[in-house]
Amino acid sequence: MAGPVLVWIVRNVGITVPGTDWRTAIVPVVPRNILPADDRTPAQYVLPLPDQLEILVKRPIRRFVYPIYKFLINEWMGRRYQTMCRFPVDQWLWGQRGNDFEVHRRRVNKIFPLRGQRLLIAGCGTGRDIISWLPYSPELVIGTDYFRYDRAWSLLHHQVAQKYPHVMLEFTQSDLSHIEHFSDSSLDVVGSDAVFEHVRNLSDVLLEFHRLLRPGGIVYATFGPLWYCWGGDHISGYDAIAAGYNHLVLDRSAYTRYIDTLGTFSHSEHDGRTWIENGLFSYLRPTQYLEALEKAGFHREYVALIIEPRAIKCLLENPVLASMLLGKHDKFDLIVTGMTIIYRKPHFSIHERE
Numbered sequence: 001m002a003g004p005v006l007v008w009i010v011r012n013v014g015i016t017v018p019g020t021d022w023r024t025a026i027v028p029v030v031p032r033n034i035l036p037a038d039d040r041t042p043a044q045y046v047l048p049l050p051d052q053l054e055i056l057v058k059r060p061i062r063r064f065v066y067p068i069y070k071f072l073i074n075e076w077m078g079r080r081y082q083t084m085c086r087f088p089v090d091q092w093l094w095g096q097r098g099n100d101f102e103v104h105r106r107r108v109n110k111i112f113p114l115r116g117q118r119l120l121i122a123g124c125g126t127g128r129d130i131i132s133w134l135p136y137s138p139e140l141v142i143g144t145d146y147f148r149y150d151r152a153w154s155l156l157h158h159q160v161a162q163k164y165p166h167v168m169l170e171f172t173q174s175d176l177s178h179i180e181h182f183s184d185s186s187l188d189v190v191g192s193d194a195v196f197e198h199v200r201n202l203s204d205v206l207l208e209f210h211r212l213l214r215p216g217g218i219v220y221a222t223f224g225p226l227w228y229c230w231g232g233d234h235i236s237g238y239d240a241i242a243a244g245y246n247h248l249v250l251d252r253s254a255y256t257r258y259i260d261t262l263g264t265f266s267h268s269e270h271d272g273r274t275w276i277e278n279g280l281f282s283y284l285r286p287t288q289y290l291e292a293l294e295k296a297g298f299h300r301e302y303v304a305l306i307i308e309p310r311a312i313k314c315l316l317e318n319p320v321l322a323s324m325l326l327g328k329h330d331k332f333d334l335i336v337t338g339m340t341i342i343y344r345k346p347h348f349s350i351h352e353r354e
Helices: 005-012 052-084 101-111 130-136 150-163 202-212 252-260 273-277 286-295 309-317 319-326 331-335
Strands: 014-016 026-028 091-094 118-122 140-145 168-173 187-193 213-223 299-307 336-344
Touching (some): 052 299, 118 130, 130 150, 309 319
Parallel strands (some): 118 140
Antiparallel strands (some): 014 026, 213 336
16 A cells, blocks of 8 residues: 655655644755656546537636626625735636636736747646637747656647647746746746646746746736645545645644545646645745745736635634634635736846845
């Protein structure tokens, strides 16, 4: 029988710092330049293709109905939650409805027209997020990831060459804090989806993004679930609403037993154990993400927050658990599951590493 996941982490990936919470104390000891060398493409992987229901029903609803819904929900949620928040929010969302790739791409394109631009898609995984950028006719799209997905990248490259021959597509493996393949100010947009919550050294990564972007270029990211929210480890709550904060309240042995109930593990973008096994969490709160962006030299263009309905339900239905959590964490951090940010590298100054 396989050993406990967290024991594997400590033995093979990092060490535990004495005197700190075991959940956030695992420090990677793998040298920076040593990246996983094997192809992590799942054995049964096929290119994701939209079905007719997606094309004929879901996309039109997202395009024409959701804007009305989002306007109404934003007004209601702003009145309810803005006082809990330490920064202004442009869009509040109740759960994931309205948090789709298409709307994010349209917003980026409105703020920064993408035609003819050079894009880096950070943490691209198998490349499924890249497809939604291509209709905007960028000149170059580069996907990069900590893991290699050679077979998936090859399949996507072939598809893009046929459907979007005017777009150059490249893939590379890299540590996001040291992307050595590109020169200073060589890119127009750095984008990512579901990546920031997995970055262990976000400050270094943002400095690298700042180096790569030309003045006026933008960094876009949508990310979550966030660590301190319900399901923040991408696993807790899979079996019950009340279990959604297990990663914050269980001791190490109990948490390991909980994770082991999922059965056999194999590497997958869609299995939270991939991130647990590799220690890939930022452990940051919403405010800390924005502080890191500002410290790196970026200026705010847009911020959206997602409140997790299951977090609200869990805290209301489990008062003892709620009391335990609220004794250690702000309620705001416990209920914000995701964020979308668009920040700009200013024209008038170039941030330099100290």
